[in-house]
Amino acid sequence: MTSTGNPLAIYLHIPFCHIKCTYCAFNTYTNLDHLVEPFVRALIREIEFSAASKPGQHAGTVFFGGGTPTVLSPEQYARIMNALRRGFYLQDDAEVSLEVNPSDVTQAYLTALRDVGFTRISIGMQSAIESELRMFNRRHDNDSVVRAVSAARRAGFDNLNLDVIYGIPHQTLDNWDATLRQMLALKPDHVSLYALTLEDETSMKAWVEKGRLPAPDDDLAADMYDMATDQLGGAGYGQYEISNWAKPGRECRHNLQYWRSLPYIGLGPGAHGFADGVRYSVILSPHRYIKTLEEASESPGVYPRTPVTAEATLLRPADEMVEVLLMGLRLTQEGIHRETFRQRFGVDVLEAHGDVIRKYADHGLLHVDDSYVRITHAGRLLSSMIFRELV
Numbered sequence: 254m255t256s257t258g259n260p261l262a263i264y265l266h267i268p269f270c271h272i273k274c275t276y277c278a279f280n281t282y283t284n285l286d287h288l289v290e291p292f293v294r295a296l297i298r299e300i301e302f303s304a305a306s307k308p309g310q311h312a313g314t315v316f317f318g319g320g321t322p323t324v325l326s327p328e329q330y331a332r333i334m335n336a337l338r339r340g341f342y343l344q345d346d347a348e349v350s351l352e353v354n355p356s357d358v359t360q361a362y363l364t365a366l367r368d369v370g371f372t373r374i375s376i377g378m379q380s381a382i383e384s385e386l387r388m389f390n391r392r393h394d395n396d397s398v399v400r401a402v403s404a405a406r407r408a409g410f411d412n413l414n415l416d417v418i419y420g421i422p423h424q425t426l427d428n429w430d431a432t433l434r435q436m437l438a439l440k441p442d443h444v445s446l447y448a449l450t451l452e453d454e455t456s457m458k459a460w461v462e463k464g465r466l467p468a469p470d471d472d473l474a475a476d477m478y479d480m481a482t483d484q485l486g487g488a489g490y491g492q493y494e495i496s497n498w499a500k501p502g503r504e505c506r507h508n509l510q511y512w513r514s515l516p517y518i519g520l521g522p523g524a525h526g527f528a529d530g531v532r533y534s535v536i537l538s539p540h541r542y543i544k545t546l547e548e549a550s551e552s553p554g555v556y557p558r559t560p561v562t563a564e565a566t567l568l569r570p571a572d573e574m575v576e577v578l579l580m581g582l583r584l585t586q587e588g589i590h591r592e593t594f595r596q597r598f599g600v601d602v603l604e605a606h607g608d609v610i611r612k613y614a615d616h617g618l619l620h621v622d623d624s625y626v627r628i629t630h631a632g633r634l635l636s637s638m639i640f641r642e643l644v
Contacts, residue, residue, distance in 0.1 A: 260313035262510035266521030267319040275390045278452030280523030281320045293329045295546040297336040304340025305553035312341040314348040314507035323357040327365035348506045355401040356393040363408035375414040381435035402439045414443040420474030422466040429477045442503040495583045514577045528557040533565040588627030
């Protein structure tokens, strides 16, 4: 069904993994295969609670992340998608994405997902260098990525993203160049490039702190970013966000919802959402999540909260304003539209945060005109510094 106004984005978190990657700080768990089916039933109940708390919601995008979403079967995804369609008005052209581990998928599996209603695949390539994949504790190799891309194309997916990481300990510019060339040879429609960050309670951060690995080199990572920007631009990919490039018309609509600070709901253990001015998170533990939904009464609750909401905060306008700035400035082509900002908050962005914006504009890191505030190419490499000061 075609919707009107700003439709929701729906994120669903699948918390299961076969192994834990050394850099991963997401809410994921290994050795819980016995919980997969109870989790699917619980997720369907959470969908029903969320839909019942505000009937008639329209949704334009659905994104299954993790974890390793390919732990679930096509039949389980069919049940989840049916629950989403019962509870929400999905647009006829809804973007429905799934994160994929390259070694988990076959053409038959992906064809079944297409039949269920998935329209977009995001493959975790991460690197084309075997030693880097081993450092990450990834289960796949480069051949697995090639096979997964081929299987996805044969299954009918014409919207395919590859995720890649740079700024890795021991990574050289030559290795990064090899990864970029292999990535481009696979002809993805969309590319996400992420600088490695050392997250708390990850194996990789512990190894760096103990001296087993060198710390990431920020200057080298900046050179890698520039190399990627040149190669992707030369191959016809447009950069529309600090870490994301796409062929024309293949920008990730789901993530644009986040960067434009439009409403989205988060379902599944550890998911986050923002709707009706409320920022909220879901219970982390899959065990508690399942048990709570199994025991929940039929009362739908106060939107966007459900029985498994762990924390919920009504954002003050000043806090929401900062979030709009932090997210919107990531959009390299759009930036912050001043009139839209004024309509939303009743004040011009320069009246609210003019000192910081003018400071970085004077340094060539932000561009300001009568209509927009945008980050410059130089500003993309120093965006964290700009964002910290805005907060």
